[in-house]
Amino acid sequence: TANRPLAGLRVAISIGGTREPLDPVRFIGNRSSGRQGFALATEASRRGADVVAIVGSIESHPPRGLNSIRVGTALELRDAMLSEAQRADIIIMAAAVADFRPAVAGEHKLKKTGPDQGETVELVQNPDILAELAGSRRDSAQVVVGFAAETGDASASAIEHARDKARRKGADVLVFNDVATNDVFGAANNSVVFLDGRGAELGAATGTKADVAAALLDVVQTLRSAR
Ligand code: C5P
Numbered sequence: 001t002a003n004r005p006l007a008g009l010r011v012a013i014s015i016g017g018t019r020e021p022l023d024p025v026r027f028i029g030n031r032s033s034g035r036q037g038f039a040l041a042t043e044a045s046r047r048g049a050d051v052v053a054i055v056g057s058i059e060s061h062p063p064r065g066l067n068s069i070r071v072g073t074a075l076e077l078r079d080a081m082l083s084e085a086q087r088a089d090i091i092i093m094a095a096a097v098a099d100f101r102p103a104v105a106g107e108h109k110l111k112k113t114g115p116d117q118g119e120t121v122e123l124v125q126n127p128d129i130l131a132e133l134a135g136s137r138r139d140s141a142q143v144v145v146g147f148a149a150e151t152g153d154a155s156a157s158a159i160e161h162a163r164d165k166a167r168r169k170g171a172d173v174l175v176f177n178d179v180a181t182n183d184v185f186g187a188a189n190n191s192v193v194f195l196d197g198r199g200a201e202l203g204a205a206t207g208t209k210a211d212v213a214a215a216l217l218d219v220v221q222t223l224r225s226a227r
Pocket of ligand 1: 095098099126131146147
């Protein structure tokens, strides 16, 4: 119907950061607050979707009544997403997944070895969950969405990095935000550009995270209706 355009559809969305353990008390984490993901979950439910959220570390309040699965590490998030993806019509990777994890998570707390002694931690790469999900769709109508927070550097501007990433990951929509010009972490507002799998612009949105969520779901609905 007109005001419940996602009725009958299932949305699986990952939200928040991952925590990669170094030892029983320490981890490598990131600054994802979960706000943009929660705004998306709320808006998708309002539009009639059946939403399941896979939630890592967060610094914001989940909306009341959200159906959620809590995860810690990137590997746990991957397991949950791959399993939920089987039933999902729309997949949104809004989580900030750690690209690397410590090669070994010590069973015992790391100790200082002496005064002025440094420590080296070996990291190994985590699997790219978004690329895996985009490469293993259950059917051609399934829409896969990712996020890309970028900064420009000497080799390319922020959006050029995002266009490259869009081509590499193969998602239907990559939501790009420039984190150098945009203090997005934990903030109420966001400013984004939607890129397709070839790096071409599908649209843009600026406003509250709820406004950005609504604009993204409009893009997703347009894609689905074209399939
Ligand atoms: O490569 P980068 O971390 O910038 O990519 C961002 C997008 O890819 C986000 O949608 C994030 O959820 C996803 N991602 C992933 N698995 C990783 C790293 C990122 O699914 N290991």
